[in-house]
Amino acid sequence: xxxxxxxxxxxxxxxxxxxxxxxxxxxxxxxxxxxxxxxxxxxxxxxxxxxxxxxxxxxxxxxxxxxxxxxxxxxxxxxxxxxxxxxxxxxxxxxxxxxxxxxxxxxxxxxxxxxxxxxxxxxxxxxxxxxxxxxxxxxxxxxxxxxxxxxxxxxxxxxxxxxxxxxxxxxxxxxxxxxxxxxxxxxxxxxxxxxxxxxxxxxxxxxxxxxxxxxxxxxxxxxxxxxxxxxxxxxxxxxxxxxxxxxxxxxxxxxxxxxxxxxxxxxxxxxxxxxxxxxxxxxxxxxxxxxxxxxxxxxxxxxxxxxxxxxxxxxxxxxxxxxxxxxxxxxxxxxxxxxxxxxxxxxxxxxxxxxxxxxxxxxx
Amino acid sequence: xxxxxxxxxxxxxxxxxxxxxxxxxxxxxxxxxxxxxxxxxxxxxxxxxxxxxxxxxxxxxxxxxxxxxxxxxxxxxxxxxxxxxxxxxxxxxxxxxxxxxxxxxxxxxxxxxxxxxxxxxxxxxxxxxxxxxxxxxxxxxxxxxxxxxxxxxxxxxxxxxxxxxxxxxxxxxxxxxxxxxxxxxxxxxxxxxxxxxxxxxxxxxxxxxxxxxxxxxxxxxxxxxxxxxxxxxxxxxxxxxxxxxxxxxxxxxxxxxxxxxxxxxxxxxxxxxxxxxxxxxxxxxxxxxxxxxxxxxxxxxxxxxxxxxxxxxxxxxxxxxxxxxxxxxxxxxxxxxxxxxxxxxxxxxxxxxxxxxxxxxxxx
Numbered sequence: 001x002x003x004x005x006x007x008x009x010x011x012x013x014x015x016x017x018x019x020x021x022x023x024x025x026x027x028x029x030x031x032x033x034x035x036x037x038x039x040x041x042x043x044x045x046x047x048x049x050x051x052x053x054x055x056x057x058x059x060x061x062x063x064x065x066x067x068x069x070x071x072x073x074x075x076x077x078x079x080x081x082x083x084x085x086x087x088x089x090x091x092x093x094x095x096x097x098x099x100x101x102x103x104x105x106x107x108x109x110x111x112x113x114x115x116x117x118x119x120x121x122x123x124x125x126x127x128x129x130x131x132x133x134x135x136x137x138x139x140x141x142x143x144x145x146x147x148x149x150x151x152x153x154x155x156x157x158x159x160x161x162x163x164x165x166x167x168x169x170x171x172x173x174x175x176x177x178x179x180x181x182x183x184x185x186x187x188x189x190x191x192x193x194x195x196x197x198x199x200x201x202x203x204x205x206x207x208x209x210x211x212x213x214x215x216x217x218x219x220x221x222x223x224x225x226x227x228x229x230x231x232x233x234x235x236x237x238x239x240x241x242x243x244x245x246x247x248x249x250x251x252x253x254x255x256x257x258x259x260x261x262x263x264x265x266x267x268x269x270x271x272x273x274x275x276x277x278x279x280x281x282x283x284x285x286x287x288x289x290x291x292x293x294x295x296x297x298x299x300x301x302x303x304x305x306x307x308x309x310x311x312x313x314x315x316x317x318x319x320x321x322x323x324x325x326x327x328x329x330x331x332x333x334x335x336x337x338x339x340x341x342x343x344x345x346x347x348x349x350x351x352x353x354x355x356x357x358x359x360x361x362x363x364x
Numbered sequence: 365x366x367x368x369x370x371x372x373x374x375x376x377x378x379x380x381x382x383x384x385x386x387x388x389x390x391x392x393x394x395x396x397x398x399x400x401x402x403x404x405x406x407x408x409x410x411x412x413x414x415x416x417x418x419x420x421x422x423x424x425x426x427x428x429x430x431x432x433x434x435x436x437x438x439x440x441x442x443x444x445x446x447x448x449x450x451x452x453x454x455x456x457x458x459x460x461x462x463x464x465x466x467x468x469x470x471x472x473x474x475x476x477x478x479x480x481x482x483x484x485x486x487x488x489x490x491x492x493x494x495x496x497x498x499x500x501x502x503x504x505x506x507x508x509x510x511x512x513x514x515x516x517x518x519x520x521x522x523x524x525x526x527x528x529x530x531x532x533x534x535x536x537x538x539x540x541x542x543x544x545x546x547x548x549x550x551x552x553x554x555x556x557x558x559x560x561x562x563x564x565x566x567x568x569x570x571x572x573x574x575x576x577x578x579x580x581x582x583x584x585x586x587x588x589x590x591x592x593x594x595x596x597x598x599x600x601x602x603x604x605x606x607x608x609x610x611x612x613x614x615x616x617x618x619x620x621x622x623x624x625x626x627x628x629x630x631x632x633x634x635x636x637x638x639x640x641x642x643x644x645x646x647x648x649x650x651x652x653x654x655x656x657x658x659x660x661x662x663x664x665x666x667x668x669x670x671x672x673x674x675x676x677x678x679x680x681x682x683x684x685x686x687x688x689x690x691x692x693x694x695x696x697x698x699x700x701x702x703x704x705x706x707x708x709x710x711x712x713x714x715x716x717x718x719x720x721x722x723x724x725x726x727x728x
Contacts, residue, residue, distance in 0.1 A: 007623035008597070009571065012537055014485045014507070020630040047435035055435070056427050063420050071411035071419070071610035106470060106636040113635045117506060121378045138634040142481060143378070173376055207373065233372070246435035248641035259371035266384040270502040271477045271635065272470035277612035279640050 015122075019141050047246055049299045058285045066281050074277040076269035078104025078253070082280045085287035086239065086253050093215050095229040095237070101255050103265050104275050108213055108240040108252035111264075112139035114271070115209055115236060115254070118263045119173045120145045127165070127175040127206075129157055133183050136176055136211065148172055152182065156189025159196040166204055174207045174236070179227060181214040191224055198231045207260070211238045216296060219304040228255065236260060241283055244296055249279040379486075383505050411610055413663045422649045430645050438641040440633040442468025442617070446644045449651035450603065450617050457579050459593040459601070461619050467629050468639050472577055472604035472616035475628075476503035478635070479573055479600060479618070482627045483537045484509045491529070491539040491570075493521055497547050500540055500575065512536055516546065520553025523560040530568055538571045538600070543591060545578040555588055562595045571624070575602045580660060583668040592619065600624060605647055608660055613643040 062070050077083075083099035090097040105111040112135065120126060120143035128137065130149035137147070148170055150161045157177055175197070179189040189197070201208050210227040228237040240252035254264055268274075286292055426434050441447075447463035454461040469475040476499065484490060484507035492501065494513035501511070512534055514525045521541055541561070543553035553561070565572050574591040592601040604616035618628055632638075650656055 008569075008621070009623050012483060012571070013623075013627065014481065014483055014488075016485075017482055017627050017631075020627060020634070044436060048432055050435060052427065052431050055431055056424070059423050059427055060420070063416065063423055067416050067419055068412055069612075071414060071612040072408060073611045106640075110636040117378065118381055119376060119378055121380075124378075135634075135637060142631065142634050205372075207376070246642075247437045248433075248435040250636065250638075250640040257372070259373050259377075263377065263381050263384060267381075267506065270384070270499075270506050272474040272614065273499060274614075276470075276614040276640055276643055278610075278646075279642060282642075 016142050016144055019144075045243055045247055046299055046302050047248070049302055050246065050295055054286070054291050054295065058282055061285055062278070062281045070278040070281050072277055074274045074280065076103075076265050076274050078102070078275055079277070079280045079284065082251075082284040082287075083253070085284050086241075088287065089216065089241075089244065090226075090228075090237075090239065090255070093212075093223050093226055093229075095226045096232075097228075097237075097255050101257070101261055102253050103256075103261060103268055104280060105252045105254060105268065106250045106272065106275060107242055107247065108211060108238045109135055109139060110250075110268070110271070111238045111252055111254040112136050112209075112211070113142070114264045114267045115174070115238075116140045116143040116145075117267045117271075118260060119207075125170055125172040127162060127170075127172045129177055129182070129185070131184055132176070133178055133211065140176070145173070152185050152187055154187055156182070156187055156193045157197060159193055159200060162197070163200055166200075172206055174209050175201055176209045176211065177227070178211045178213075180212055180224065181217065183214070188224060194224060194227055194230060198227055198234070202231055202234050206234075208235045209238065210235050213238075213240045213243050216244055217300055217303060219300060219307065233257060241287075243299075245283065245286055245292065249283055250276070251279055251283045380506050380508055383508075409607055409611055410663055410666050411612070413666055414610065414659055418650070418655050418659065422646055425649055426642070426645045434642040434645050436641055438638045438644065440467075440629050440638050442466070442639055443641070443644045443648065446615075446648040446651075447617070449648050450605075452651065453580065453605075453608065454590075454592075454601075454603065454619070457576075457587050457590055457593075459590045460596075461592075461601075465621070465625055466617050466619050467625060467632055468644060469616045469618060469632065470614045470636065470639060471606055471611065472575060472602045473499055473503060474614075474632070474635070475602045475616055475618040476500050476573075476575070477506070478628045478631045479538070479602075480504045480507040480509075481631045481635075482624060483571075489534055489536040491526060491534075491536045493541060493546070493549070495548055496540070497542055497575065504540070509537070516549050516551055518551055520546070520551055520557045521561060523557055523564060526561070527564055530564075536570055538573050539565055540573045540575065541591070542575045542577075544576055544588065545581065547578070552588060558588060558591055558594060562591055562598070566595055566598050570598075572599045573602065574599050577602075577604045577607050580608055581664055581667060583664060583671065597621060605651075607663075609647065609650055609656065613647055614640070615643055615647045 080099060082104060083102045086102060086104070087097040087099050103111075103114075105114065116139050120140060122144035124143075124145050125148050126140060126145045127148045127150055128140075130151050132149070140147075148165055150165070151158050156179060162175065177189070177197070179194065181188055197208065208227055208231075212226060215223065215226070226235075226237065228235040236257075237255040238252065239255070240247075241249065242252070245251075254261070256264065444463060446468060447466045450466060450468070451461040451463050467475075467478075469478065480503050484504060486508035488507075488509050489512050490504060490509045491512045491514055492504075494515050496513070504511075512529055514529070515522050520543060526539065539561070541553070543558065545552055561572065572591055572595075576590060579587065579590070590599075590601065592599040601619040602616065603619070604611075605613065606616070609615075618625070620628065
């Protein structure tokens with residue numbers, strides 16, 4: 001940001017801005033938007049998979065039946081009818097949710113921001129995975145925490161390392177995890193690790209922030225139980241319709257116990273008064289009836305076929321490869337036949353960072 | 365919030381949450397939603413004034429021509445084509461704006477939050493008007509400033525009082541003002557006061573945050589120049605389509621010099637990645653062509669006729685009366701014939717807090 005050299009306000013910025021630099025998320029989006037990058041690799045959901053006539057039906061219904069509501073302010077917690085539908089999505093993964101315990105947010109990203117705003121004082125410790133979702137790090141960083149990074153292996157967060165950190169005196173405000181199809185690592189936390197994490201955090205009185213954008217994109221096998229279902233009192237659950245329907249509507253949510261929830265609603269109202277009534281009604285209508293389920297199956301089929309596609313030769317499109325266990329989460333674009341890939345992706349490592357049961361590469 | 369008494373996380377909340385209580389804005393919305401309160405008095409824009417067929421046309425165009433873009437993520441700064449339209453709105457009030465200097469936000473409320481996030485460290489002084497828009501106080505409070513309140517009279521902020529505060533050693537990070545049809549005071553800043561404020565802040569090297577949701581709702585007379593047009597280098601301008609079109613789409617914006625702007629974009633990305641592509645495209649389409657101007661004239665006519673309506677007798681609907689110069693901005697519901705009103709609204713005070721040229725009672 002060269003123009004900042006002559007910035008007349010250089011002495012006025014808040015301390016929290018000193019850590020702000022060109023967004024990591026933006027950098028990844030920029031890579032994903034390049035036409036030669038297949039979307040499996042980079043990050044954009046395959047919204048073309050949602051039939052246009054379904055979108056039209058839904059939107060036409062909202063405009064003809066609910067225009068005054070759609071164009072007006074709504075409450076800060078989000079529409080009750082939509083929260084019912086979001087609770088239904090959670091039941092698909094075996095998690096009971098009371099819509100009263102929910103706040104609708106501008107994508108799950110805003111839920112991350114509100115968690116940070118409500119829980120983090122400057123200097124507070126919080127636990128994140130190594131690597132962690134870059135958007136979460138951006139959101140939390142604004143509140144100036146100290147990050148305690150806990151490594152991942154093929155079964156998710158290595159909970160023994162967290163326990164060691166606690167024994168050594170770490171007192172984190174919360175533990176942040178993406179247990180399903182981790183972005184960027186691709187791993188899914190095993191049942192045993194989930195039980196271990198939930199028990200440890202309960203004992204240590206540390207809330208867990210469970211970020212689950214990809215749970216319903218499972219290609220095969222059975223779902224792991226959500227952490228929230230294992231300990232509703234101690235887990236703040238974050239969800240989004242970005243992968244199930246559309247990220248362009250910016251509808252996500254947080255589910256929490258009343259103390260945290262009420263503060264998140266107040267923080268939400270201070271941040272933007274309320275979400276868009278229009279996109280909430282569109283999402284509510286889309287999730288009523290059966291089409292969302294059929295379309296989601298279509299999306300999952302597309303993502304699975306991309307994973308299974310032959311890697312191709314010299315003419316295959318380049319892909320973004322992130323071997324996230326070793327070097328963090330910066331994407332590199334390389335051709336499948338490049339020498340570097342041959343060297344790094346040997347027999348021990350999958351070529352497309354499919355480290356777990358599958359890799360869901362779309363973004364929150 | 366009685367449930368907080370047994371809150372297991374009572375020791376975990378960030379310090380900034382201690383000032384959070386049931387939102388003032390929410391309290392006002394609740395009053396305005398009561399069917400017996402006419403919307404002039406309480407706060408909701410008259411969205412029924414936007415013809416349904418216009419909304420349908422616009423939305424049908426977006427779905428049929430731009431569905432993939434509408435459903436997908438967008439950039440953190442907001443769509444260039446929309447920013448062009450928002451610059452056009454600003455030109456309607458005689459203010460030149462470069463779309464490159466703009467970030468699209470979730471209503472003007474998010475712009476207020478981002479200004480606070482980028483500029484306020486805990487304990488910093490900021491200048492607000494007395495009374496001030498409650499949503500702005502909520503947004504800024506999350507960053508723990510000390511508020512310096514400067515009184516209003518019929519010509520807007522009494523700039524001499526600000527000058528006195530600076531002489532006594534106040535060093536505010538910025539001055540926040542709603543110069544047109546102030547919410548809740550109803551006053552409009554005179555040209556002379558604008559010149560005085562701009563000159564003082566420039567000399568003192570204090571940026572002005574100009575919040576102008578109501579400028580285009582003028583009932584009569586000519587527009588005052590925006591502060592931004594008088595000193596583009598030292599004014600952060602906030603706008604919204606909530607009053608011109610619809611608050612349910614949550615489209616607002618900030619216009620600023622590059623240093624502040626770049627930080628606001630980064631803070632926006634950390635807060636919610638990006639705005640809704642869908643509502644941005646709908647807004648862009650609505651503001652192209654001539655219908656927005658015709659519909660806005662219709663809205664202004666409705667608001668003017670409400671202001672001019674006879675006050676009625678015992679059967680007239682109760683109204684929210686805020687005599688904001690005297691008692692702050694808490695609404696009271698009273699019947700026109702109530703003894704209290706007779707006592708308070710004597711010859712010196714207008715009955716509906718029309719303190720300035722008009723009162724715009726809708727919300728940001």
